[in-house]
Amino acid sequence: MASESPGVSERLLCGLDIGGTKIGVAIGREDGALLAATSFPTDAGAHPEQLLAEALDRWRQLAVSLGGGDRPAAVGAACPGPVSTSLGRFLDPPNMPAWHGFPLMEWLAKRCAAPSAMMNDADASVLAEVNWGAARGARCAVFLTMSTGMGAGLYLGGDVYEGASSLAGEIGHIRLRDDGPVGFGKRGSVEGYLSGPGMVQVAQTEARGCIQTGEPSVLVELFQADTLTPEALCAAAVAGDAASRRVIERCATELGRLLALLVDLLNPEVIVLGTIGAAHPELFIPRAREVMMQEAIPHSARIVRIEPSPLSQRGHLAALAVALRAWERRDVSSG
Incomplete structure (x- = not known):
């Protein structure tokens, strides 16, 4: 594997559990170890970019507190459906009108420079169950x-x-x-x-x-x-x-x-x-x-x-499972 760029938290994954009431932020390893997690309320009046920027800031704080760099190796988002993974965007999730049509993958590509993926929360959960549950x-x-x-x-x-x-x-x-x-x-x-x-x-x-x-x-x-x-x-x-x-x-x-x-x-x-x-x-x-x-x-x-399900922190682990999938499917030649 190509060596990590300076500042990248080696093999530390960023999981974003996006919901209508709160956004969970998790940091973990590919073996399913949940190293740290936090969450904050989803402000219905805030733009998605504002909430996501706060989520990434919180992830960086967690990573630095663990002695890692301030950039994730990969990012995964578990999202309320419906979403389009082929387009990399939300469609029209109920009770989250500010997120309708939001291009999550485009935004993450600009902000993280790391392999990223999104799934609806049910798909992310089955992936977590297959990996660790x-x-x-x-x-x-x-x-x-x-x-x-x-x-x-x-x-x-x-x-x-x-x-x-x-x-x-x-x-x-x-x-x-x-x-x-x-x-x-x-x-x-x-x-x-x-x-x-x-x-x-x-x-x-x-x-x-x-x-x-x-x-x-x-x-x-x-x-x-x-x-x-x-x-x-x-x-x-x-x-x-x-x-x-x-x-x-x-x-x-x-x-x-x-x-x-x-x-x-x-x-x-x-x-x-x-x-x-x-x-x-x-x-x-x-x-x-x-x-x-x-x-x-x-x-x-x-x-x-x-x-x-035996996974007590399933929301966080579901998001980390999506991040792990992004890591495993990364383009190695670009690393």
């Missing part, structure tokens, strides 16, 4: 976000699969039922049942039913106090609240139907659950697996593993 070593894996939205990162045949225009894996838009909670602008959709806001919709419907029948439930208390969240729902289910457990079973059943679709279509080795599914695998995986085994091709269903 529950899908380590797999050649065919799926990551399900189960967060504010519901998307999938697809790793097929040994590489991330993005589709013709970087929009593969938008499974939240798939309709599971003709009616039901709304997600991705569609009733009865995957996102309606399996995103955090979607689960809250299912729980609200159950709480209204409890009020009508007079059934006492923690859900009713949470609903009336306007404190019904995915975390509160799961906590109530763990504590044994009957109505909460019915909500979880309903959502887990729809998760099982989704798993069956993915298994029949992709025949993956492993499907990894993020965020809500990772926090409470005992609530979701048994029922989801039961439904999947009933509905999927038997041989494919038998070999697939359904795993919670």
